[in-house]
Amino acid sequence: MKKSTMLAFTAALLMSAASITGHAASAPTYDDNLILPNPASAPGLSNVVLVPVASPQVVQSLHDYVKAWENAEQKIAIAKAKRDNHEQLTKADKKWLHSKDKHNYADYFRTHSLGRVHGFETALNWNGENRNKNEYEYFETPKYNEKDGFVNSYGYNVLRGMVDRVNEVVQKQKQVGGPMTDEEAQALEDAILDILAQEQEHVSNEELRHYMNETIWFAAKETVKNKASEEPTAADEHVVDLRKAINEPMGSNDYNKVDLRSAIQQ
Structure with missing residues (x-):
């Protein structure tokens, strides 16, 4: 290696080390409220909403979800009636009857929504129901104890709380047999959108609002896609x-x- 190149390389290393040392010695600031258990700025109403309470994509995906669920329940009911009356079943009838053997619209939605929450938890380094101590660069989150329970990140608490409320409504709909009429489907859609609005009302962080919208959108889209592969096609x-x-x-x-x-x- 040439002498001039070696000198330049050595100088770069020294400058880098000095930069790291100076950075470590300075008093760091951490302004990511979503990762902290107690945000430095208390959540409140936002004066300017950059992300709508429910984006058009969320509204459309939820509508498609509840209508697909309603259609499936109606078709399954028809197939069951034919079977009980000892009528000959078509290929589609048989496929509708078997479409609920392993999976259903409510459980798929729960799986995808919770999966999205844990995906954000991992990607954004949130602390969520962790039974071990989490050590971050400048602070640590204590592990679970019987007195205080879990010490979760703010972003995790908000997102998981919303998803749990939505899934409670969806599971109740499953228990009564799913939406069988347009009125029941509309009521389910409205109930989910109401929860989304209520949960976002006191969230001033627009990034978190986006995650809340994206989680519901993803769960609805993936559920419809999964069920479409298990149900009869138009052919x-x-x-x-x-x-x-x-x-x-x-x-x-x-x-x-x-x-x-x-x-x-x-």
């Missing part, structure tokens, strides 16, 4: 009337072709 539900297909008159230059194998298997 599965297409029913062919064999008598009509065979006897329906066609144009003079057309052939009345019927794929019986395909029609029977629909």
